[in-house]
Amino acid sequence: MPPVQAPFPHARPRRLRASPARRALVRENTLTVDDLIWPVFVRAGEGIEEPIASMPGMVRRSIDKLTDAAREAEALGIPAICIFPYTDPSLKTADCAEAWNPENLTNRAIRTIKQAAPNIAIMTDVALDPYNINGHDGFVIDGEIRNDETVEALVKMTLAQAEAGADIIGPSDMMDGRIGALRQALESSGYQNVTIMSYSAKYASAYYGPFRDAVGASGALKGDKKTYQMDPGNSDEAMRMIARDLSEGADMVMVKPGQPYLDICHRVKTEFQVPTFAYQVSGEYAMIQAAAQNGWVDGETVMMESLLAFKRAGCDGVLTYFAPAAARILNG
Numbered sequence: 001m002p003p004v005q006a007p008f009p010h011a012r013p014r015r016l017r018a019s020p021a022r023r024a025l026v027r028e029n030t031l032t033v034d035d036l037i038w039p040v041f042v043r044a045g046e047g048i049e050e051p052i053a054s055m056p057g058m059v060r061r062s063i064d065k066l067t068d069a070a071r072e073a074e075a076l077g078i079p080a081i082c083i084f085p086y087t088d089p090s091l092k093t094a095d096c097a098e099a100w101n102p103e104n105l106t107n108r109a110i111r112t113i114k115q116a117a118p119n120i121a122i123m124t125d126v127a128l129d130p131y132n133i134n135g136h137d138g139f140v141i142d143g144e145i146r147n148d149e150t151v152e153a154l155v156k157m158t159l160a161q162a163e164a165g166a167d168i169i170g171p172s173d174m175m176d177g178r179i180g181a182l183r184q185a186l187e188s189s190g191y192q193n194v195t196i197m198s199y200s201a202k203y204a205s206a207y208y209g210p211f212r213d214a215v216g217a218s219g220a221l222k223g224d225k226k227t228y229q230m231d232p233g234n235s236d237e238a239m240r241m242i243a244r245d246l247s248e249g250a251d252m253v254m255v256k257p258g259q260p261y262l263d264i265c266h267r268v269k270t271e272f273q274v275p276t277f278a279y280q281v282s283g284e285y286a287m288i289q290a291a292a293q294n295g296w297v298d299g300e301t302v303m304m305e306s307l308l309a310f311k312r313a314g315c316d317g318v319l320t321y322f323a324p325a326a327a328r329i330l331n332g
């Protein structure tokens with residue numbers, strides 16, 4: 001039944017907007033610090049915070065500095081960080097062996113942060129691109145992205161991350177069958193409590209450009225990712241990917257990018273009623289920062305509005321480079 005509304009002037013919708021108190025009482029959705037996951041970039045060295053030109057305000061940190069940042073995020077009440085490595089080009093190979101090296105940057109960062117900030121959950125990225133000489137998320141053999149060989153490598157990568165202490169595994173590779181393979185490997189290796197947040201509906205998007213600079217993959221990438229990431233024109237396909245990943249053992253699902261795909265977020269939550277997340281990706285962040293730096297928009301207000309929109313669309317949380325800035329505002 002549609003909501004009953006008296007005719008004007010008995011109904012004046014503006015009455016409910018007439019003061020901050022009344023607006024607060026009837027607000028349907030709110031953003032809280034509990035909704036935030038902070039993606040961060042780690043690099044080699046010590047004492048380093050290196051600015052990322054295409055993501056104003058974001059830096060690549062050496063492990064010691066990243067650990068300080070994780071402690072600050074924990075103190076702000078941010079529930080999780082997500083670690084992405086900037087891999088030295090000399091460590092990139094066609095067989096991507098660095099991806100499952102127990103001593104790679106990500107795994108060392110996980111161990112150090114676990115000690116220093118035990119209450120923040122650590123999420124990782126599972127895909128081969130930071131380690132791949134050609135910048136792809138999967139193995140390239142004879143010019144083709146190979147699915148099944150890649151899944152075997154992702155299993156090794158995941159087990160190394162779980163061993164290091166990762167709480168949430170984030171497969172972002174879009175290979176077929178990887179969720180089932182990762183879940184089975186985690187179960188049989190004693191990691192029953194490791195959570196999988198699947199990048200289930202990940203689109204082949206130009207909004208990832210600044211991220212590829214941040215992890216040093218832009219120069220390496222040959223071609224595009226359209227044979228594994230989804231076509232931006234598709235919506236039903238996203239529902240099939242979500243259903244597939246849930247049936248293989250994903251605990252949480254993600255839509256990526258975020259703001260241009262809020263319709264997908266809403267469909268996922270409405271059709272599946274499962275923990276649903278969005279990734280406000282690097283290009284979304286860069287666009288807001290660029291406009292704010294030029295004085296064209298009020299950066300803080302646009303940031304908070306963009307994050308609230310994810311809640312309204314039905315998301316349980318959002319991966320956002322704005323997490324600390326938003327948390328500071330929310331904490332007052």
Ligand SMILES: NCc1[nH]cc(CCC(=O)O)c1CC(=O)O
Pocket residue numbers: 125126127129137172173207208209210211212225280281282283
């Ligand atoms: N598998 C890699 C990965 N994991 C997260 C992002 C993008 C994040 C962002 O743009 O902020 C990407 C880039 C890509 O698929 O090319």
